[in-house]
Amino acid sequence: MKISIIGIGRLGGALAIALAKKGYEIENLIVRKKENSEIIAEFIEPKPEILSDSEFDKISSDIIFITTQDFEIKKASESLAENLKKKSFVFHTSGSLSSKILQNLKEKGCKVGSIHPLISVSDAVLGAERFKDAYFCVEGGDEAVKIAKEIVKNLGGKFFSIETRYKPLYHASAVTACGHLVALIDMAIEILTKCGLAAKDAQEILLPLIKSTIENLSEQTTAEALTGTFARADVETLEKHIEVLRENVSAEALDVYLQLGNRSAHLAERQGISAEKLERMREKISLAKRNLK
Structure with missing residues (x-):
């Protein structure tokens, strides 16, 4: 044809x-x-x-x-x-x-x-x-x-x-998974540059981590693929993150971190992490959001 x-x-x-x-x-x-x-x-x-x-x-x-x-x-x-x-x-x-x-x-x-x-x-x-x-x-x-x-x-x-009728909703999902993912990675790169690294180097350093996460998602559910601070309900580390982000990045970037933190806590809950620990994390996130300038 x-x-x-x-x-x-x-x-x-x-x-x-x-x-x-x-x-x-x-x-x-x-x-x-x-x-x-x-x-x-x-x-x-x-x-x-x-x-x-x-x-x-x-x-x-x-x-x-x-x-x-x-x-x-x-x-x-x-x-x-x-x-x-x-x-x-x-x-x-x-x-x-x-x-x-x-x-x-x-x-x-x-x-x-x-x-x-x-x-x-x-x-x-x-x-x-x-x-x-x-x-x-x-x-x-x-x-x-x-x-x-x-x-x-x-x-x-x-x-x-x-x-x-669902085309716009479908597209919002696609933008979240693609365009917003790039924006999120850009934010991660920006945070890493605050450690003294050039943006190009920061991107190169983060790429293997990003790729391994995507590979995990090809074999696991989102809850199963969650690792790190929120998967462990590590309140002390969360407090340190909030402190250094408040000192080094914009309020907007900190707000994104906190919003995603709530979503990560939801995933951790599906992993079976202690409800008590997760509630403490949510309280820390809520307090930090109230203190955003």
Whole structure:
């Protein structure tokens, strides 16, 4: 089947390269600036035709992906609805939006859906290799979902579906596990730099710890994977942490530590740690939160 992709950023580029490697013909790459997609086109055979975003009337592919930013999806779908002569399968790749945003295309006879890969793509070329074994959230009309599942299988991925109304909640979970994880690690790096280390060195030092934690999560529940101060209900160490964090980092960073401390105490409780010890930890956290400036 022939495919056109609208919006060749990191995800769109990765998808184009990966689909081409699996035997799909990438017919068109549609971008605002044609030079932006030339690098991606070098990885695709046969070479796709690069179109500008004013040439939607030239699109006639069996499958069309809209991989733009969320706020641009509606505009792209409207342009497609005005110009598309074929009743194609049309998918967007937003995590937070449902296929309802493609309603105008559905009214034109297209089969619409959404396909969102649960991976982090920071580079198009490297990202093309990350779809294998990844989970994809697919939703939409029955015919569209059937094709979406076929595409995911061909990419070596796994699929699951949710009700359309839950897309924003699903995406909030994904952001917490990915973007917020990066933000949390950035905070850990910042704390370690207060010990006199350069940020680059701090990141390198923390990475094996982070990787080992992720590896534990691949084999254990979150409660089982919890280690350290909160898993031991070590009140004395918690008190030291609060003291040095108050002296060395922002109130915001300390607040994040305390909020996560409450969640860690909840996990420790599921491990069977003494309720009395955990209550003492919660009291320390509560007191520290009241004293935040």
